[in-house]
Amino acid sequence: MSKSVLFKFNQVDKNFTLPQGEVTVLNQLDFSAYAGEFIVIVGPSGAGKSTLLRLISGLIRPSKGSLIYKDHPLDGVNPDAAFVFQNFALLPWLTVFENVVIGLEARNIDKSVREKKASFYINKVGLDGYEEAYPRELSGGMKQRVGLARALVIEPEVLVMDEPFSSLDILTAINMRDELIDIWKDPDIPVNTIVMVTHMIEEAIELADRVLVLTSRPGRIAGDLSISLQRPRDKQAPEFIKLVDQVFSLLT
Amino acid sequence: MSEFSGYIPSHVQHRVKHGLIYLFLLLVLLAVFIGIYRGGVHLSELEANQVTLSELPSALILSFFRMLVSYTASLFFAFFLGVLAAKTYLGEKFIIPTLDVLQSVPVIGFFPAAITFFISVSNGHRIGIELAACFLIFTSQAWNMAFAVYEAIKSIPKENLDAIRSLGVKGTNRFWKLYAPATIPRLVYNSMLSWSNGWYFLVACEIIAVGTIHYHLPRIGSFISRSAEQSELFLVFSGLAALTGLVLILDFLVWRPISIWSQRFRQDLTSNDDDDLGSLGLLPKTLISRIEEFTPPFIKLISVLTFPLAWIFNKILKPIFWELPKHPFKHIWKKTVTSLFQPVRKKLNAIIKKYIWLEQAVFWFISGVLFSWVGFIIYRWLQPPWPKIVKEIPLAILASTGRLLVAFFICLIWIVPLVLLCWNKPKIRQTLTTIAQVGASLPAVAFFPLIKEFAFKNFGTNGMELSCILLLLTGMQWYLLFNCLGGTATIPSDIKEVTRSLGLKKFLTWKRLVLPAIRPSMITGAITAWGGGWNALVVAEYVSYKGNTLSVNGIGALLSKATYDLGDGKAMAICISAMIIWILFLNLLFWKPIYNFSIERFKFDS
Numbered sequence: 042m043s044k045s046v047l048f049k050f051n052q053v054d055k056n057f058t059l060p061q062g063e064v065t066v067l068n069q070l071d072f073s074a075y076a077g078e079f080i081v082i083v084g085p086s087g088a089g090k091s092t093l094l095r096l097i098s099g100l101i102r103p104s105k106g107s108l109i110y111k112d113h114p115l116d117g118v119n120p121d122a123a124f125v126f127q128n129f130a131l132l133p134w135l136t137v138f139e140n141v142v143i144g145l146e147a148r149n150i151d152k153s154v155r156e157k158k159a160s161f162y163i164n165k166v167g168l169d170g171y172e173e174a175y176p177r178e179l180s181g182g183m184k185q186r187v188g189l190a191r192a193l194v195i196e197p198e199v200l201v202m203d204e205p206f207s208s209l210d211i212l213t214a215i216n217m218r219d220e221l222i223d224i225w226k227d228p229d230i231p232v233n234t235i236v237m238v239t240h241m242i243e244e245a246i247e248l249a250d251r252v253l254v255l256t257s258r259p260g261r262i263a264g265d266l267s268i269s270l271q272r273p274r275d276k277q278a279p280e281f282i283k284l285v286d287q288v289f290s291l292l293t
Numbered sequence: 294m295s296e297f298s299g300y301i302p303s304h305v306q307h308r309v310k311h312g313l314i315y316l317f318l319l320l321v322l323l324a325v326f327i328g329i330y331r332g333g334v335h336l337s338e339l340e341a342n343q344v345t346l347s348e349l350p351s352a353l354i355l356s357f358f359r360m361l362v363s364y365t366a367s368l369f370f371a372f373f374l375g376v377l378a379a380k381t382y383l384g385e386k387f388i389i390p391t392l393d394v395l396q397s398v399p400v401i402g403f404f405p406a407a408i409t410f411f412i413s414v415s416n417g418h419r420i421g422i423e424l425a426a427c428f429l430i431f432t433s434q435a436w437n438m439a440f441a442v443y444e445a446i447k448s449i450p451k452e453n454l455d456a457i458r459s460l461g462v463k464g465t466n467r468f469w470k471l472y473a474p475a476t477i478p479r480l481v482y483n484s485m486l487s488w489s490n491g492w493y494f495l496v497a498c499e500i501i502a503v504g505t506i507h508y509h510l511p512r513i514g515s516f517i518s519r520s521a522e523q524s525e526l527f528l529v530f531s532g533l534a535a536l537t538g539l540v541l542i543l544d545f546l547v548w549r550p551i552s553i554w555s556q557r558f559r560q561d562l563t564s565n566d567d568d569d570l571g572s573l574g575l576l577p578k579t580l581i582s583r584i585e586e587f588t589p590p591f592i593k594l595i596s597v598l599t600f601p602l603a604w605i606f607n608k609i610l611k612p613i614f615w616e617l618p619k620h621p622f623k624h625i626w627k628k629t630v631t632s633l634f635q636p637v638r639k640k641l642n643a644i645i646k647k648y649i650w651l652e653q654a655v656f657w658f659i660s661g662v663l664f665s666w667v668g669f670i671i672y673r674w675l676q677p678p679w680p681k682i683v684k685e686i687p688l689a690i691l692a693s694t695g696r697l698l699v700a701f702f703i704c705l706i707w708i709v710p711l712v713l714l715c716w717n718k719p720k721i722r723q724t725l726t727t728i729a730q731v732g733a734s735l736p737a738v739a740f741f742p743l744i745k746e747f748a749f750k751n752f753g754t755n756g757m758e759l760s761c762i763l764l765l766l767t768g769m770q771w772y773l774l775f776n777c778l779g780g781t782a783t784i785p786s787d788i789k790e791v792t793r794s795l796g797l798k799k800f801l802t803w804k805r806l807v808l809p810a811i812r813p814s815m816i817t818g819a820i821t822a823w824g825g826g827w828n829a830l831v832v833a834e835y836v837s838y839k840g841n842t843l844s845v846n847g848i849g850a851l852l853s854k855a856t857y858d859l860g861d862g863k864a865m866a867i868c869i870s871a872m873i874i875w876i877l878f879l880n881l882l883f884w885k886p887i888y889n890f891s892i893e894r895f896k897f898d899s
Contacts, residue, residue: 095790098794100790126787143805146797
């Protein structure tokens with residue numbers, strides 16, 4: 042894999058104004074992310090993990106410092122990033138197909154192309170046959186597949202995932218993790234950089250090329266580990282357990 | 294939350310109980326005094342004379358006093374019927390549908406009937422009008438509050454009920470520990486609605502003309518309308534300002550702190566969103582907490598005011614009545630009653646459990662009797678000769694519906710774009726919400742005289758149709774705005790983010806997100822607005838202006854004509870019935886299905 046920088050945090054601070062006063066959520070964030078990486082961010086609640094993702098997708102801007110995306114400072118919503126949410130964030134009045142296609146609609150893409158792409162990704166996440174169903178009629182795992190397809194269909198360069206498997210039951214989450222790796226490796230699917238947030242250390246070690254450990258309030262980078270274990274990873278392996286312990290000690 | 298949220302400490306219970314008793318006694322005493330003092334005045338002595346500013350304070354206080362009496366009555370009624378409906382099978386079967394119908398009926402249509410009834414009962418004395426007005430205000434408040442009590446008790450989480458049950462908490466104790474606290478949040482919310490409703494009807498019945506004589510009472514509503522008739526613009530504005538001031542002061546200093554306080558009694562333990570406080574709008578949060586601190590002194594003030602009464606109560610009445618439980622006679626009485634009724638009650642319970650159909654049978658029997666009675670009355674009405682007015686009814690109803698439609702579309706035309714523009718601007722949205730809340734709590738009828746003046750002055754008698762629609766508008770628009778804004782607040786933040794992140798432009802966001810998202814609350818708002826509209830209709834379609842009566846073709850005007858011009862009870866009854874049937878028909882065949890569909894399809898929960 043090439044080692045070209047996709048985005049870079051330059052001494053980024055993010056503050057929020059709360060009723061109690063100004064709160065620094067992220068402090069002095071400084072790192073580069075390379076194209077093709079699977080980065081997982083772990084940290085306790087209040088570490089600003091979700092804030093970091095929102096910075097990457099351009100939903101919010103740094104209070105201090107700058108975020109360089111492909112050699113240019115990021116200004117406004119990042120059209121190359123697609124977001125996957127913990128609670129799916131599907132529009133309940135749209136069918137699966139309409140939910141998936143909405144990003145293409147926003148990009149004024151031809152109807153025939155839209156339909157072809159949407160069907161392709163609905164198929165890829167294993168939802169063919171459910172195009173006309175409403176989110177209400179789907180299980181949690183299926184809803185998150187819709188969320189994933191909706192993000193993938195715009196063929197983003199970076200997939201930004203905010204605890205995507207936390208609302209699912211354990212067995213569904215295990216399946217979805219495997220499928221996520223498959224999608225990431227699939228040569229037919231352009232997205233090859235993933236930034237994901239989790240509070241589960243094992244999930245991080247299982248999925249990531251690189252784990253960023255954040256401290257709590259204000260969020261600072263406490264550790265930056267690269268994980269080079271062979272995939273699929275064995276959770277019982279001593280190396281795996283050693284890494285889990287290492288992240289755990291960084292967190293506490 | 295560390296403690297069981299819905300528990301009222303016993304000393305507070307005690308204070309609330311006694312406070313209520315004192316307050317009630319105070320009110321009764323005052324009512325009796327005023328009744329003796331004023332009730333004797335005959336109607337014909339109350340002819341209108343020149344309005345002066347000095348009437349204003351007493352007018353305001355007397356109007357407020359009417360509100361207080363009606364609200365207290367509604368509160369007792371709500372608890373009585375609400376608990377009855379929630380706790381008994383027959384109660385639920387009868388009370389709930391009845392309340393549902395009563396709630397959707399334009400109460401104002403009953404005012405002429407009520408006033409005729411009460412005046413004849415009171416032999417033409419002024420107390421008759423007082424009673425009629427209080428009755429009208431009561432009918433605009435009570436159903437809604439009874440529903441609140443019923444729904445609150447019904448929606449107590451099963452675990453809470455089981456916990457209380459397993460601890461063996463029974464009877465009045467259970468009422469004070471579980472039911473009463475559980476009703477507080479909803480009851481307070483609905484009380485706020487009822488309170489604004491009450492102002493509306495209070496002013497409406499003070500403005501309304503009765504027969505050929507106008508029964509002008511020294512009240513804020515009549516103060517405003519008389520000033521308008523006498524073209525005293527300064528007095529009109531002072532009246533409006535005084536009324537607005539009172540409504541706002543009560544709103545901000547009484548209802549809002551109470552509503553914040555009421556959130557403590559929520560039975561679900563999901564954490565309270567900041568948005569709930571945010572809905573209080575213009576008030577910054579620090580000020581809200583100040584007001585909360587300020588509330589105990591407010592309650593203290595009430596206790597100081599009622600202190601003399603409390604003293605009398607404690608020193609004189611209490612020894613006589615309160616100590617009774619200690620008296621041996623009471624025990625004997627209690628024992629006898631228990632020994633007599635306990636077996637009967639047990640047997641009855643056993644029978645009811647064994648023969649569930651019995652309850653059903655009783656239900657069908659009573660409803661059969663009721664229905665045939667109502668049917669008989671309707672049959673008697675429908676006996677010819679019919680009043681001439683009957684032939685005009687279908688067309689009048691259509692005309693009125695058309696007028697409401699026009700007013701409703703005007704509301705939509707300005708409200709929907711406004712909501713679309715500010716849905717994602719929390720500050721503007723909150724300001725607008727506060728304006729809508731205040732607008733809805735101001736009795737729009739108070740502005741009728743002003744609107745009338747404006748329309749007639751500029752358009753002559755042709756202004757009638759215009760003024761009518763303007764009047765309807767004032768009765769409808771706030772509900773719609775308020776609800777639509779509320780709808781935008783329900784959009785989850787992750788969904789907002791996803792539409793931004795996917796790069797949806799303005800129009801696509803409106804089409805795919807905002808419009809569908811506000812649909813359920815828009816329909817709720819529309820239903821409320823139409824309810825308000827039907828009520829406003831009765832006042833709006835038939836007005837008196839400088840000694841002349843002006844009207845447009847419509848069911849509201851027809852009703853007023855039947856009452857005031859013809860004095861024909863049969864025609865009146867037929868007009869009201871026709872209107873009610875039409876409204877129920879619209880609700881059942883149009884609003885309910887739309888509402889159910891939109892709730893099912895357009896709510897966020899997936």
